[in-house]
Amino acid sequence: MSNNPVHTIIKTAPQDNVGIIPYPGGLAKGAFVSGDVILTEDIPMGHKVALQDMPNGTAVIRYGQVIGYTSMDITKGSWLNETNIIMPQPPELENIICKKHDSLPQESLSGYTFQGFRNASGTVGTKNILCISESVQCVAGIANYVTDKIRKELLPRYKNVDGVVAFDHSYGCGVAIDAPAAIIPIRTIKHIAQNPNFGEETMVIGLGCEKLRPERLLRDGEKGTKQSILYLQDESFSGFEEIVKGIMEMAELHLKKLDQRKRETCHASDLVVGMQCGGSDAFSGLTANPVAGFASDLIVRAGGTVMFSEVTEVRDAIHLLVPRAINENVAQALIDEMAWYDAYLAKGQADRSANTTPGNKHGGLSNIVEKALGSIAKSGTSPIADVVSPGEKIKTKGLNFAATPASDFVCGTLQLAAGMNVHVFMTGRGTPYGLSMVPVIKVSSNSKLSQRWHDLIDFDAGPVAFGEKTIEEMGWELFQLILDVASGTKKVATDKLGLYNDLVLFNPGPLT
């Protein structure tokens, strides 16, 4: 075996006692890896090899953090996974508050621009879309019928308008609308209608008898007019054909205004980028998320806004995030969001271990602690400027924590409500995830996926794994791609193919 070559493994911090196998086919028993480690068994791609003997109860260290403890004696060169690692307790929330908030000094960036649609309120769109919002699911059948008709009959006449979307959702009636948690879905629906890509021309279709009054969905101070709200039960409509005609006429008023929007040069500070990951594997925290984190820092340095989210995927790394809060109030807000979610899960007889999917584990993520440490890499190193609760709009530039569930489609829905105009989505296992309202840049954590899904992935962060490119190089490339996508000069895969997920509301309140 003297010819056995030395294979690369990836360590994320000097003190790590595990390494990650980066090879697409994994590594076979007997393979040498850097140092003096020989694999005692086959280990698949993305999985962890023990770099030292680890007797029962040894702390397993990755990202320089304890991700668990061995549940049996482990020999150097063995495979560590969810079957032989016991998950630690989550960080306590009580004593975590830290009064010293050292923002890292950041050099500001200037000269980076994109071509966007500036709105009267100051926000900037990256698309020009007519949004038909709904106060209640009851109207979805007609809203979708008319949206199709607008697409065929009206859109060809309004060349500057990119599309029309009906905002179907599950809320509006048959819900306990005065329950404390009802505010979350209600403000989500309201704020999605205000997404910068709709040019402040969203119209609302209501039924008439529903609990969620369409007037509640208007912007603060805006008056409900015959131009923005239409009720199907309006007695002036004699049947379906007249209802359709009424909606088409209202749509045309808004299309005329949208058609006057033109792209203009906007500074990168007008970006509002939502970062998310889904279908993660062990590479997500090594390649895609750190690259996204570097790009995130660039956007923040350029004066822009970035949000990261997914409470259950940051909960176990909260002790690393709280010291990055820009002041004590923001630190407390971060802790409060964690505590709210702990209580929400406990009420449903679940806890944070309900995160991590079979796919995560198959991809080498043993538990939520390991997943969280990789997940927060996408937040880069900037100070955390603000925290917004689920369904709220971002109000502060810089890096924001937008508290959301980790569910891809629920997180995306809440980031739309927060005001994002570009979405960056990291994946290791692969998902066709896409949104009709905002472009979604899909970043793969490994080249195996981006090669197989050549027409579904927009950006391959895989070259980082073998050192072919640095995180910094790829971070700049991703930043440039974000600007190009925001300008409309590059189209993302899901927009080329027309692949769009449903929006899914977060409703912790009861149905009736």
Next chain:
Amino acid sequence: MSNNPVHTIIKTAPQDNVGIIPYPGGLAKGAFVSGDVILTEDIPMGHKVALQDMPNGTAVIRYGQVIGYTSMDITKGSWLNETNIIMPQPPELENIICKKHDSLPQESLSGYTFQGFRNASGTVGTKNILCISESVQCVAGIANYVTDKIRKELLPRYKNVDGVVAFDHSYGCGVAIDAPAAIIPIRTIKHIAQNPNFGEETMVIGLGCEKLRPERLLRDGEKGTKQSILYLQDESFSGFEEIVKGIMEMAELHLKKLDQRKRETCHASDLVVGMQCGGSDAFSGLTANPVAGFASDLIVRAGGTVMFSEVTEVRDAIHLLVPRAINENVAQALIDEMAWYDAYLAKGQADRSANTTPGNKHGGLSNIVEKALGSIAKSGTSPIADVVSPGEKIKTKGLNFAATPASDFVCGTLQLAAGMNVHVFMTGRGTPYGLSMVPVIKVSSNSKLSQRWHDLIDFDAGPVAFGEKTIEEMGWELFQLILDVASGTKKVATDKLGLYNDLVLFNPGPLT
């Protein structure tokens, strides 16, 4: 004023001390109504007039039941509504159990048939549809893309197949899949795939890394084969085009089998009718629901299955339902479903008063007690043969209580899972509600609505209000319409127009 004519009002039981105004324009102050009552103010259609002086604290009686107590002194001829009626406490669940379960003797009906698609398992479809189910929302974009492609490219070659539907839903990942309540959405998705209209040829698209394994969605005993489950992450697919090709090929296998299905004569005992009401007004309990209740009794007498649902809309009439249970176990199951829902609402800091919408109140329903008494009329008078929990399949013929939220689209989704093959939906205010999987017969409670929405309403129960037709006559007409729709010889409005709501799952468990 000696020429003032006497106007009709509607009383639902001899002991009622209120009457309902049936006139489309309401009645003006000064109008005489039957007896010696003169209106002291204008009262709108569907609303209640006091038939006697009712000092503060008087029981308000409708349907022979107390629907509340006056909150001030009310003069004979005055308008009673939610502002001057205090809602009573709900019936206690503890002492309600009743050992005597007298089933009313019912004459069996024979000779009523329809033309249906009989399945190997014995169920009968009323449509012949290819269902593409999904294990997780992540795949919805591709599922919808392919469904469109199948509709255009494959369906024209399979003339006996009525359509193809993608079953988009919000579940599958980002959820606490081991939380106790998770069983509800999981079994709902599984059982919808088994709806009789899909001919036991449902296929499932999975992602690969999701928590809800597609294998869990198969019929008990069925093996996952290359013919019924396809994973997008399957490494044999190099990108989008190959995935699409894979799904198209799988779809064609199922279309070939579905295309061999032919309608045959089936007895009315093969009907599984889901009764629901939404957008109710004060007429719903006078016209549409009693007519549906009469038809329900006819179906039960013919050996068929009927379900009524909507826990919060029967909760206040539970003391009238428990004695109708066929035995003590069924009675206890009814009570258990009420208790479960009471606790569920309490956990979300809500109660049954969260039901009744602004539209209900505007239509004359003062509170949930009055609404519930009208709502249960759709269950007719048959004994309650069984109770099924949310997402479960019906297992007993006859009248079933299928426990569901009252939310129209959530109730409809759960009735699809229970196995319904015809849906009957009563409305007073009007809703375009429709489902793609099962025909929905829309019954209006008043002629004003059916005249205005001439192309959206299938059956007008309004003539009952003025005695132009009896409940019995109209019940027989509705029964016949149900058979015609089940046979495919009559198309319902939403199928003619293609108006379909989203399916919305009931998920009382937490997201992660």
